Amino acid sequence: MSxxxxxxxxxxxxxxxxxxELAGYGDAPVIAAMRYAVRGGKGLRGxxxxxxxxxxxxxxxxxxxxxxAIEAVHAYSLIHDDLPAMDDDALRxxxxxxxxxxxxxxxxxxGDALQTLxxxxxxxxxxxxDPAVRVALIASLARAAGARGMVLGQAQDIAAExxxxxxxxxxxxxxxxxxxxxxxxxxxxxxxxxxxxxPGAMGRYAASLGLAFQIADDILDVxxxxxxxxxxxxxxxxxxxxxxxxxxxxxxxxxxxxxLVEEALDALSAYDARADGLxxxxxxxxxxxx
Amino acid sequence: MSxxxxxxxxxxxxxxxxxxELAGYGDAPVIAAMRYAVRGGKGLRGxxxxxxxxxxxxxxxxxxxxxxAIEAVHAYSLIHDDLPAMDDDALRxxxxxxxxxxxxxxxxxxGDALQTLxxxxxxxxxxxxDPAVRVALIASLARAAGARGMVLGQAQDIAAExxxxxxxxxxxxxxxxxxxxxxxxxxxxxxxxxxxxxPGAMGRYAASLGLAFQIADDILDVxxxxxxxxxxxxxxxxxxxxxxxxxxxxxxxxxxxxxLVEEALDALSAYDARADGLxxxxxxxxxxxx
Numbered sequence: 001m002s003x004x005x006x007x008x009x010x011x012x013x014x015x016x017x018x019x020x021e022l023a024g025y026g027d028a029p030v031i032a033a034m035r036y037a038v039r040g041g042k043g044l045r046g047x048x049x050x051x052x053x054x055x056x057x058x059x060x061x062x063x064x065x066x067x068x069a070i071e072a073v074h075a076y077s078l079i080h081d082d083l084p085a086m087d088d089d090a091l092r093x094x095x096x097x098x099x100x101x102x103x104x105x106x107x108x109x110x111g112d113a114l115q116t117l118x119x120x121x122x123x124x125x126x127x128x129x130d131p132a133v134r135v136a137l138i139a140s141l142a143r144a145a146g147a148r149g150m151v152l153g154q155a156q157d158i159a160a161e162x163x164x165x166x167x168x169x170x171x172x173x174x175x176x177x178x179x180x181x182x183x184x185x186x187x188x189x190x191x192x193x194x195x196x197x198x199p200g201a202m203g204r205y206a207a208s209l210g211l212a213f214q215i216a217d218d219i220l221d222v223x224x225x226x227x228x229x230x231x232x233x234x235x236x237x238x239x240x241x242x243x244x245x246x247x248x249x250x251x252x253x254x255x256x257x258x259x260l261v262e263e264a265l266d267a268l269s270a271y272d273a274r275a276d277g278l279x280x281x282x283x284x285x286x287x288x289x290x
Numbered sequence: 291m292s293x294x295x296x297x298x299x300x301x302x303x304x305x306x307x308x309x310x311e312l313a314g315y316g317d318a319p320v321i322a323a324m325r326y327a328v329r330g331g332k333g334l335r336g337x338x339x340x341x342x343x344x345x346x347x348x349x350x351x352x353x354x355x356x357x358x359a360i361e362a363v364h365a366y367s368l369i370h371d372d373l374p375a376m377d378d379d380a381l382r383x384x385x386x387x388x389x390x391x392x393x394x395x396x397x398x399x400x401g402d403a404l405q406t407l408x409x410x411x412x413x414x415x416x417x418x419x420d421p422a423v424r425v426a427l428i429a430s431l432a433r434a435a436g437a438r439g440m441v442l443g444q445a446q447d448i449a450a451e452x453x454x455x456x457x458x459x460x461x462x463x464x465x466x467x468x469x470x471x472x473x474x475x476x477x478x479x480x481x482x483x484x485x486x487x488x489p490g491a492m493g494r495y496a497a498s499l500g501l502a503f504q505i506a507d508d509i510l511d512v513x514x515x516x517x518x519x520x521x522x523x524x525x526x527x528x529x530x531x532x533x534x535x536x537x538x539x540x541x542x543x544x545x546x547x548x549x550l551v552e553e554a555l556d557a558l559s560a561y562d563a564r565a566d567g568l569x570x571x572x573x574x575x576x577x578x579x580x
Contacts, residue, residue: 025437030445034437080402085394104375105448108398109441112370112405116436119409123429131421135413138428142410147315147324147403155320158395 003280010050011043013060017068021121033102033110034117037075040093042290044281045070045187051277052191052202065127066137066190069118073145074183076114079107081154087235094230115145128194136193144182153179166242173211181210188278205267205278212260213285215253218243220289222250229290257286293570300340301333303350307358311411323392323400324407327365330383332580334571335360335477341567342481342492355417356427356480359408363435364473366404369397371444384520405435418484426483434472443469456532463501471500478568495557495568502550503575505543508533510579512540519580547576
């Protein structure tokens, strides 16, 4: 099975887990919007949870709730980022965004409830028998997703749009470590936490991976095909925003992304072939088309 | 000390706990907005946590994180409810709402991060030494706040505004049990959960209290003084929405609220004078002016 097939199959299992959870929630529009929001997508964060868990000897059935939780948080963040008051995007994963398909109120509420759902999934015994493990996952996810992590990064991104001067390389790196890096890091660390193991190597791997992912995103924004990406592109240049491409140039950005992938692979050097999924992910993030 | 003084003092301690937490979060606008959002307010939910905890022999220092968590969730819900896409309110607690004072993007993000903060506070050892207790509080709060609780209630409330027929008494009761009842119930049960005790009596008390609170809110909307309430009133009648007052009449609604307060007091009959704060709360909710 190719890496892309493997990733797609994993995304399907995580999405099925979320669909099963939401099946019993009734038929209000906000619930339908939640179901819609957790369909599609690469499922990269959930895949990292499952692969990191397998590497640490945790069975997939035990890792699925954590994978579903991080995909729920990711889906919530996309819904809110796409709102007219934020990035005002009409297309996501090749489909209309929630506020276009339903309305803004439903989109705000569906995002809110998907965040809540993530913590609900992690708090249940199905996630881990040991409550100390569950609470460790919850504490670290809250730290990564909140006002010192993802939300701060999104706020910094919005502030950068109206700032007098474009961000420096240091500024944009900090922004991206918060905005996308924190959740990617949590995903890779979650498998170690589920096993009660030291998440150190997973954290180093994911720090490099997350930054490479974002540089690739900036390159995609310039070079990508909107139909393949399933979302609007060429937004950053139009907005006059600093990106890794505007700061490093296209070739410089590519070189930096490749170097980061090597760093991510180095962080996995102590592991055998069971880390090959994580290795393939590092190579994938800079070659993907969406 | 009068009940109102006692409630205000409790609100001050819970707000100080949130201010201390946010003091180390830097100075981005989204953080300033979070600080602003957790100031003011009656602090009724936090008070219920502290009183319920005291009744179950839990020291206030141990109950403060849970009280801060529920006030953070309440603040998040108010920020998002006040947005233009939802209730479009410009005034809250006598001050401009967040999207008026900052902007919509900052308001959405501040609300998002306050929800996250609630789970972060509950996940820390400061909340309870036993991780099983922390995870029980997290699981029940997520259930109460999410798509089968508060968010569903808010969605039902918005749907009612555009429905062809006004809600029945049964429909509006279900809506309010979700929208405001679920968090009030969690607040009263939290003290029992912190002590590892059965939350049954607290749940019965809070179910009646929450409904009485909402009926009083509907009465306030008709009879209240906007300056004292610190928010816009006469909104429901203007919107043609069904309320407990429109369905039961003003006298009928008052009688129902009084009966619910008696039910709430009955649920406390097994407790001595240490439950007097909870008893006073039951009487307070139908006599308050905001």
